[in-house]
Structures are given as C-alpha cells and as structure tokens.
Amino acid sequence: MAQYPEQLNGIFQALADPTRRAVLGRLSRGPATVSELAKPFDMALPSFMKHIHFLEDSGWIRTHKEGRVRTCAIEKEPFTAVEAWLAEQQELWESRTDRLEQFATEHTVTTPAKDTPQ
Amino acid sequence: MAQYPEQLNGIFQALADPTRRAVLGRLSRGPATVSELAKPFDMALPSFMKHIHFLEDSGWIRTHKEGRVRTCAIEKEPFTAVEAWLAEQQELWESRTDRLEQFATEHTVTTPAKDTPQ
DNA sequence: ACATCAGTTAGCTCTTGCGCTAACCATTGT
C-alpha cells in the first residue's frame, strides 16, 4: 500500500512545475503527441522535451514512438500514490483531533457552560 | 476555488523532499519545537532549519517563537489545495471516459451486436 | 531525390536546492 518514498520525490517534484502540471491537465483529456503538447508553450522544443522526460521518468506519463511521432498518455498510478499519501496524513490528523476531542470532553465535565467565551 | 498556480509550485516542491514529508508527518500528530523535530534526522541544525523555512514559506506550517524556542504547527490549506488539484484532474479524466463511453454507445446503435469483435 | 516535419543530441548558461562549518545571539537554568 505505502510505496517506496523515493518515488514520491519524483512524483511531487514533477508537480512543482506549472508547465508539467499543464501537460498533465491536457493529457487527462486524452493522449497527445509531443508537438501538440508543446504548441501552447512559448518554449524551445528541447526545453519542453525535458519536461516530457521528467514526467516519464517520474511515472506520470507513458510514451511511445511510432514513425517520427511520439505519443504521450497519462498514467494513473502516481495519482493514487499522491492520494495515498494524503490519506495517510489525514489519518494522523484525525487520530490527533480524536485525542483533542477526548481531552476536550474530559474537561467539559468540569466546565460550567460549553458556549461561554473568554 | 482554484488558487494561484504559483502557490502550487511551492506546495508540491515542499513535498518533493523526504525530510519535509517526514516533518509534516510528525506535525500531523500535533505541534512540536524545532529541536524535537530535528532530533530524528542526521543533519546539521542550519540545514534542517532550511526545511522548516521552506515549509513555512510554502504555507505548510506556521511557527512562532516564545523565548528561545520555536514551535511549529501544521496548516491545512495546502492540503486542501492539493486535493483540489487532484479533483480537478479527476474531473477531466472522468469527462474523458464519459466521451469514450458516449462514443462507444453511439457506435453500438449502428453495429449489429454489441459484443461482436472486429 | 529533396524538402519538410518531428524529435533528438550536445553543450552552454544561470539559478536554486540541499548539505556543511564556524561563529554568533539570546534566553534559561545554576
């Protein structure tokens, strides 16, 4: 369930760049070729390709070349990895507020009113 | 609902480092001082402090100093920001599979049987 | 055959990230 933490490094790092997030946004709608993906960005192709490679290396996309054209498609695993990490934190947080609530109710017994300020 | 994308840069970048993720994990259980947080890590204090600052600058934590001791507490906003981004992608993905299903059913009308291959 | 189109390779900048040490406050405890 929990995966190798080093993979999370790349997964999150990939999301830290707006160009890459935009590419993922585009690919969520369906596969596309590199030049289709690159068109909206005011950036030299080699620079853009680095982002593509980063996304591929970090597992966010899968690509394959047919003839001279490379097609990219999004991958769902990193998605679920992020959700898993989020859920993990949520859990810790929950168990903490549980403890706080427990603490609070324990004290409610001794306090006169529950809506009194100050 | 959608927030300034530049903020997401820092938010995700912060998660790209295992030390910082661990700190957040610890803080999910409740507030802690810098030296408490630093203890588990084999790292010079100034190096560790950079992570603390990064987390603070990116909005993941809030800190305040009392006397000579600085206490850190986790912040929930970045959390929901990440969830929002995730949900946004999910939506695109969904509407895509909707379109695919629609495409499939449109063709089911004109095809003789719905389970026929080729 | 040739030109064009899609991507690739190589190599260069500049900035940022992430670690370190050494020296320095400033509060707290004796």
Add this chain to the structure above:
DNA sequence: ACAATGGTTAGCGCAAGAGCTAACTGATGT
C-alpha cells in the same frame, strides 16, 4: 555571573533544474 540550551546568520560547495542555441537523425510528403 556563567554555562548551557535553542536557534540564527553568514558563507561555502556541489548537484540538479530549467531555459537557450546549433546542429543532427530519421520518417513523411511531393
């Protein structure tokens, strides 16, 4: 008053990130 504790500041080094240009390969269209 002094020592110890908890952070902070300054500055250094190395690796990686993010962009560029120039030149090249290899498939496709005419």
